[in-house]
Amino acid sequence: MALKIVLGLLSLSVPTLVEGSNWYASTPISQLKAKGQSTEKLSKRDANPETLYPAHNISVPIDHFQNESLYEPHTNGTFNLRYWFDASYYAPGGPVIVLESGEDTGDDRLPYLQKGLLHQLAQATNGIGVVLEHRYYGQSFPTPDLSTKNLRFLTTDQALADTAYFAQNVVFPGLEDQNLTAPNVPYIAYGGSYAGAFVAFLRVLYPDVYFGAIGSSGVVEAIWDYWQYFQPIIDYGPSECISNTQRLINVVDNILIGRNDTRLTNQLKRAFGLQNVTYNDDFANVLSSYVGAWQGRNWDPAVDASESFYEYCGNVSASTLQFNATAKQTRNVQWLLKAGGYGNETDSLTTPMLNLINYININDVQPCAAEGQTQDSCFGTHNATFYAQDDITQSWRSWPYQYCTQWGFLQTGSGFPSTELPLVSRTLTLEYESIICQDAFNITTPPDTDAINKYGGFNISYDRLALIDGEQDPWRPATAHSPAANNRTSTTDEPYIQIAGAVHHWDENGLFPNETTATLPPAPVAAAQSAEVSFVKQWLTEWKAPTRR
Numbered sequence: 001m002a003l004k005i006v007l008g009l010l011s012l013s014v015p016t017l018v019e020g021s022n023w024y025a026s027t028p029i030s031q032l033k034a035k036g037q038s039t040e041k042l043s044k045r046d047a048n049p050e051t052l053y054p055a056h057n058i059s060v061p062i063d064h065f066q067n068e069s070l071y072e073p074h075t076n077g078t079f080n081l082r083y084w085f086d087a088s089y090y091a092p093g094g095p096v097i098v099l100e101s102g103e104d105t106g107d108d109r110l111p112y113l114q115k116g117l118l119h120q121l122a123q124a125t126n127g128i129g130v131v132l133e134h135r136y137y138g139q140s141f142p143t144p145d146l147s148t149k150n151l152r153f154l155t156t157d158q159a160l161a162d163t164a165y166f167a168q169n170v171v172f173p174g175l176e177d178q179n180l181t182a183p184n185v186p187y188i189a190y191g192g193s194y195a196g197a198f199v200a201f202l203r204v205l206y207p208d209v210y211f212g213a214i215g216s217s218g219v220v221e222a223i224w225d226y227w228q229y230f231q232p233i234i235d236y237g238p239s240e241c242i243s244n245t246q247r248l249i250n251v252v253d254n255i256l257i258g259r260n261d262t263r264l265t266n267q268l269k270r271a272f273g274l275q276n277v278t279y280n281d282d283f284a285n286v287l288s289s290y291v292g293a294w295q296g297r298n299w300d301p302a303v304d305a306s307e308s309f310y311e312y313c314g315n316v317s318a319s320t321l322q323f324n325a326t327a328k329q330t331r332n333v334q335w336l337l338k339a340g341g342y343g344n345e346t347d348s349l350t351t352p353m354l355n356l357i358n359y360i361n362i363n364d365v366q367p368c369a370a371e372g373q374t375q376d377s378c379f380g381t382h383n384a385t386f387y388a389q390d391d392i393t394q395s396w397r398s399w400p401y402q403y404c405t406q407w408g409f410l411q412t413g414s415g416f417p418s419t420e421l422p423l424v425s426r427t428l429t430l431e432y433e434s435i436i437c438q439d440a441f442n443i444t445t446p447p448d449t450d451a452i453n454k455y456g457g458f459n460i461s462y463d464r465l466a467l468i469d470g471e472q473d474p475w476r477p478a479t480a481h482s483p484a485a486n487n488r489t490s491t492t493d494e495p496y497i498q499i500a501g502a503v504h505h506w507d508e509n510g511l512f513p514n515e516t517t518a519t520l521p522p523a524p525v526a527a528a529q530s531a532e533v534s535f536v537k538q539w540l541t542e543w544k545a546p547t548r549r
């Protein structure tokens with residue numbers, strides 16, 4: 001699902017929770033705006049799955065918890081929750097396999113009905129494949145606008161209850177003659193990333209409705225200050241790129257934070273052509289935004305979205321000038337390196353910094369100028385007027401509301417221990433990344449991560465709950481394969497698989513049989529997918545319909 005999304009002025013791949021939704025803490029407003037306006041479209045794909053799988057709605061209660069004060073004032077209203085399905089492999093007795101689409105419009109997940117794990121599972125089990133949208137995303141909005149008051153029904157608990165309600169009530173068009181509700185038929189849930197944690201909680205909370213679940217890259221532990229996002233990138237990224245980035249970011253921080261001298265700061269910003277960015281943190285955010293594209297790496301070249309990561313790395317690791325235009329800045333850069341505490345390393349850092357300046361110029365500064373925008377409107381995150389907009393078209397509000405209220409995952413530089421050089425600037429603090437929480441939702445307190453972690457966090461477990469993670473995933477520190485999680489032994493009942501070399505839910509996407517090659521999918525991905533098909537088949541042998549119990 002790592003589609004490269006071109007948003008507005010900038011074509012950036014940035015740290016996201018799920019690619020395709022393009023979220024990261026402190027997304028410049030220019031990108032939020034573009035998100036609000038556009039429905040991300042599938043690209044680089046085969047037959048347009050939207051024509052193969054028509055959308056359907058199921059009417060679902062807006063408020064499943066009439067007894068909880070959090071949702072006051074309550075409502076008895078309902079809304080349309082969107083879903084798609086493929087019953088072409090279905091045979092009576094087969095399961096319903098629900099791919100929970102998470103914090104993104106559901107149509108971005110439609111390719112998985114055609115190929116990838118969902119398709120493989122449906123085919124292998126004579127099941128029905130379903131993509132189910134999450135409330136407040138895509139077209140599944142329960143309220144007429146996205147005011148803070150009306151967002152009160154956007155909690156993980158309410159969305160989990162929707163998913164259970166779906167299984168208990170759906171009538172699939174064309175299959176009206178069959179009762180395909182839970183618990184009459186086995187329901188299996190799959191999700192990646194936020195949705196991976198979501199289906200893990202689903203299995204724990206609704207074990208009689210969902211017979212099994214596979215959480216892939218499931219971020220089962222909500223963490224407010226999630227600086228650890230960058231740790232796997234440091235550990236597995238190209239070492240020269242990582243080391244040069246750490247040192248250059250340290251130069252920037254030594255100037256912005258250590259020296260705190262307005263003239264020097266302005267000289268630094270001017271060197272990058274970003275002198276009109278008012279806030280120093282917004283400036284540092286631009287320089288920090290490329291490393292997160294590591295998450296967009298995918299084994300399928302048609303899905304891979306890591307191009308900007310490697311372009312960026314190519315520039316900051318090159319030992320020769322990639323563009324002669326910046327050569328005239330050589331002395332200025334040497335001087336800035338010295339001012340930032342690296343006068344002793346100007347030999348190795350001058351060329352990388354000159355190349356970085358040019359890279360930022362080409363990718364950020366020039367496109368912004370070409371659009372006739374101010375630099376604050378392109379790169380800024382401080383704009384209470386923008387965040388105050390809450391009509392139904394401001395769809396950028398949903399995920400920030402969830403992370404401001406419950407999930408956290410603010411990807412800071414400030415959280416790094418003082419003994420380690422961060423990969424992004426230390427000016428990216430909790431306070432900075434929470435601007436949106438205060439300005440958009442009037443939230444000034446930390447998120448209620450306990451509302452999430454009460455389900456078990458790192459050590460969540462349940463029978464027929466599989467936890468599949470990627471070794472090199474920036475989200476692994478929030479999964480059951482985090483170094484902070486207990487080690488487990490994988491069993492058929494509770495599969496626990498770390499995919500070697502993988503990044504974010506690499507088991508989710510797949511190829512048509514006529515597209516596979518000797519190396520695609522890579523062996524660890526193919527092995528994980530085949531293990532998943534195999535343990536789900538095994539689980540289904542344990543299924544007994546209630547009437548036959």
Ligand SMILES: *[C@@H]1O[C@H](CO)[C@@H](O)[C@H](O)[C@H]1NC(C)=O
Binds near residue numbers: 055056082139
């Ligand atoms: C589903 O519901 C949405 C929102 O109410 C509506 O716009 C859409 O037309 C409905 N789709 C179908 C297939 O009924």
Ligand SMILES: *[C@@H]1O[C@H](CO)[C@@H](O)[C@H](O)[C@H]1NC(C)=O
Binds near residue numbers: 068
């Ligand atoms: C509300 O009802 C649900 C389900 O019946 C229950 O699990 C929950 O504890 C109740 N909450 C409160 C605050 O009473």
Ligand SMILES: *[C@@H]1O[C@H](CO)[C@@H](O)[C@H](O)[C@H]1NC(C)=O
Binds near residue numbers: 073074075076
């Ligand atoms: C919802 O319906 C129940 C049962 O009819 C009723 O007691 C309750 O007052 C209604 N709630 C609202 C908010 O209308």
Ligand SMILES: *[C@@H]1O[C@H](CO)[C@@H](O)[C@H](O)[C@H]1NC(C)=O
Binds near residue numbers: 171
């Ligand atoms: C399906 O069966 C359940 C009982 O197992 C029943 O409550 C429900 O009404 C049935 N649904 C349909 C659409 O027939």
Ligand SMILES: *[C@@H]1O[C@H](CO)[C@@H](O)[C@H](O)[C@H]1NC(C)=O
Binds near residue numbers: 256257260
């Ligand atoms: C920088 O200096 C200003 C005023 O001199 C001060 O208000 C601010 O707190 C300082 N910032 C840091 C990061 O030390």
Ligand SMILES: *[C@@H]1O[C@H](CO)[C@@H](O)[C@H](O)[C@H]1NC(C)=O
Binds near residue numbers: 276369374
């Ligand atoms: C910066 O602002 C000045 C003054 O408004 C303007 O003349 C200049 O074109 C701007 N430069 C850039 C790169 O945006």
Ligand SMILES: *[C@@H]1O[C@H](CO)[C@@H](O)[C@H](O)[C@H]1NC(C)=O
Binds near residue numbers: 323
């Ligand atoms: C930069 O200039 C040098 C010397 O003129 C030349 O050899 C080199 O090819 C140029 N590099 C680029 C990227 O244009």
Ligand SMILES: *[C@@H]1O[C@H](CO)[C@@H](O)[C@H](O)[C@H]1NC(C)=O
Binds near residue numbers: 341342344345
């Ligand atoms: C250069 O100075 C920096 C900052 O004082 C220090 O961290 C680094 O180790 C030094 N590098 C070398 C090669 O001595």
Ligand SMILES: *[C@@H]1O[C@H](CO)[C@@H](O)[C@H](O)[C@H]1NC(C)=O
Binds near residue numbers: 376377380383385
């Ligand atoms: C802040 O956002 C508002 C509303 O989108 C916009 O009109 C204004 O130009 C923005 N201000 C800056 C400095 O970008």
Ligand SMILES: *[C@@H]1O[C@H](CO)[C@@H](O)[C@H](O)[C@H]1NC(C)=O
Binds near residue numbers: 442
């Ligand atoms: C923001 O929240 C505070 C504290 O909950 C409250 O007193 C204030 O009225 C709220 N402001 C707005 C604009 O809603």
Ligand SMILES: *[C@@H]1O[C@H](CO)[C@@H](O)[C@H](O)[C@H]1NC(C)=O
Binds near residue numbers: 483487488
């Ligand atoms: C977890 O167990 C596996 C298999 O025994 C072992 O290879 C790995 O080193 C263990 N990890 C930790 C963190 O103990």
Ligand SMILES: *[C@@H]1O[C@H](CO)[C@@H](O)[C@H](O)[C@H]1NC(C)=O
Binds near residue numbers: 515
């Ligand atoms: C490969 O298989 C898919 C699915 O069966 C089919 O739609 C597509 O046309 C095939 N491509 C080629 C090049 O044969």
